[in-house]
Amino acid sequence: MQPSPGTPQQYHKGLLEACPFPLLVIDSEGKITEHNAAALSLTGRTSAELMFTSIFDHVSGELSGTEIHNKIFSGNNRFECPLSLRHKNNSYTDISFTGSVFFDAVTNTQGALVLLKEAAAGDDIKNENAEYYRALVQTNPDPVFVVNREGYITDVNPAAEMAANAGREKLIGSEFSILFTKEKEAKKACRKIFKQGTLRDHELTFREGTLTDVFLGGSVYMNEKGEVEGIMITLHDISALKKNERKLIRANKKAEKARRMAEDAMKAKQQFLSNMSHEIRTPMNSIIGFTKVIMKTELTEKQREYLSAIKLSGDTLIVLINDILDLAKVDAGKMTFERIPFRIRESVSAMLHLFETRIQEKNIRLFKEFDPSIPKVLVGDPVRLRQVVLNLISNAVKFTSHGSITMGMKLKKEDSDNATLEFSITDTGIGIPANKIDSVFEMFEQAGNNTTRLYGGTGLGLAIVKQLVENQGGNVWVKSEPGKGSSFGFSLTFGKTDVKIQTEAEAETTLRPRKKIKGIHVLVAEDNTLNQLLMKTILSDFGFTLDIAPDGKTAMEKLEKTRYDIVLMDLQMPGASGFEVTEFVRQKLRSGVPIIALTADVTDADVKKCKAVGMNDYVSKPVDDKLLYNKMLGLLRKNIPKEKPSRSKRTPLLFRERIAKSASRKRIR
C-alpha cells in the first residue's frame, strides 16, 4: 500500500524540521511565525518565547533591523549578511543570516524564510581577509577590473571608474576587451591569465578616458572550494615611460645617423689618404731609387752630400706616408698582424744598429738590457715590433742631447704556449711636462708648441705605437720628468714555438753567392717608364740581363716565347694585371718560373692574392736592392726543378737548371 501524501501544511512542517540548520518563517513585518527545533537550540529559547517576536530583536550587526527588512522584502531576492545572534543567556553567536522571500500558497500572504547558519571558525578571518583585500583593491591607485570567464566585468575599483571615465554601474556587465584599441589582444591576455594563472606587463593601449599606454597584469581568484571564479586585472599607466622610450628611440636614431655620417666621413678620409699615399709614393719610388743609383756612380764630395740630403728627405717622406697609411688602416679596422716565428733579440738588435751612427754623432750612449730567459724564437709580427721600437728609439734619440738611452726587454710572464714581454726605452732627454703626458699618445699631439720647429716630427709616431701595441692585445705607458728624461714602455704577448730559425748572419751567408752570378735572364713586367729605367739600372748592376714588358699582354707573349730565369711583376698594369699574367703562366703555360711581385702599397689582401695566384714572393717599392737581390737568389736556388727536363742541345740551360745540375753533382759526390 502506498503512503498517502500529507496535506501542504504537513509537508511544509516536515521540510522545516528536516533542515539541519536553524530555520524560521517570518511574516512581512518580520514576526516569527514558524521555526524548527534547530532554531530553538541556537537561540536557547522555547517555542513560546520565540513565536510572534520580531526576528530583528534577536539579531544585531552593521545593518539595522529595518535595513535588513527592506533588503529582504524589496529585492524579491535572496539576501545574505553576517550578523550576531543574541542567546537567551545574553551571549552572542556569529551567524550568517540568509533571508529569502516567498508567497505562501496556502495563506496567500507574503513572508520570508530565514536561515541562521552558525559561522564556522575561521569565517571571520575569511571575512576579515576579504575586507582587507577589498580595501586594498579599493585604494589601489591603479585601475582594477574583475572579469569573469565570459570576459565581462564583474567589479571595478574607483581608479578604474576614473580611468574609463564611467561609473561602476555602467562598467559592471560590460565587455572588458572593448576598453582597448586592440580588442583581440585584450581577450587573448584574459585567456592567458585564466590559462597560466597570472600575467605580467602585457602592453596594451587603453581606449577610454585619460589613459593611453598601459601594462596589463592579472591573476585568477578562486572561491572557497578552490575553483577559479574570475580574474583580477590591474592596469598600470606607462604613457610617461613610453614617451621617454619614444624620445630615446628618436635620440638613438639621431645618434645612429650621426655615427653613420661620421663613419662615411672616416671612410672618405681613409680612401683619400690611401689614394694620396699611393700617388705620392709612386714618384717617390723613382726619386729614392734614382738617388741610390746615382750615389753608386763617381761623385764629388759636394754632390754626394747633396744627394745624401735628397735621399734622407725621400726616406723621411716615405716613413711619413707609411705612418699615415698605417693609421688609416687602423681606423678602418684593416690592420692585421702576422704570426710568424722570428728571433726576437736579433730582430730588436738589428733595429738598434740603425741608430748607431746618430747616437755616436750626438755623443750619447746606448745600453741594451735583454733578459737572458727570453725564448730565442717567438711567434708574432716582427715587422710591427720593429716599427714600434723604431718609433720609440728615434724619439729617444731625437729628444736626448746628453747621457744615455737604455733599451730593456724583460720576460714578464710565461706558460707553455705564450710569453709576455715588457719592453722599455728610457732616455735622459728633455722629458715631457706633466700636463702633456696624457696626450702624447694622441694623434698629431706634441708635448711642446715649438717641438716641430726644434725637433721636427708630426705627432703621429706615438699614436701609431699605441695602435700597433693595443691592436695586438698589449698596452703602452710612459713615465717622464721634465729635464730628467722619459721612459716609454709596452708589453706584448708572443706565441712560443720549437721552430729553429737561422740568424740573419747565417741566412746572409746562405743567400749571398760567393761569386757574382752571371747569365740570369729576367723579365720585368712594369708599365711606369721611370720604374723600368730604375729596374734596368738595378738589375744590370746585379749583372743580370733583362727584357721589359710595358703591359700585361706583352708580358704574356714574352713569357710564352722566351724562357726566363725569374720574373719581376708589377701588379697594376694596362692590358692585364700582374695577377692575370701570373695565372696565365701557372695555368696555361704550366710553368713554375719564379715570380716576384713588385708592389707600391702592400696590403694583406694583395699579399694573399699574390700567393693564391701562384707568385713566389713580393718586394715593396721603393725597392731595396739588397733585399731584392737576396730574394731573387733565394728563389733561384730553391726553385730547382724536380725532374730534369729534356731539351735540345742548342737551348742554353737556365740558371736554376745549372744550379740544379751542380747541386745534384754535389749530392752524388
Ligand code: ADP
Ligand atoms: P713626433 O715625435 O713626430 O712629434 P710622436 O707621436 O712620436 O710625434 O711624439 C709626440 C710628442 O711626444 C713629441 O712631439 C714630443 O713632444 C713627445 N715625446 C715623445 N717621445 C719623447 C721623448 N723620448 N722625450 C721627450 N718627449 C717625447
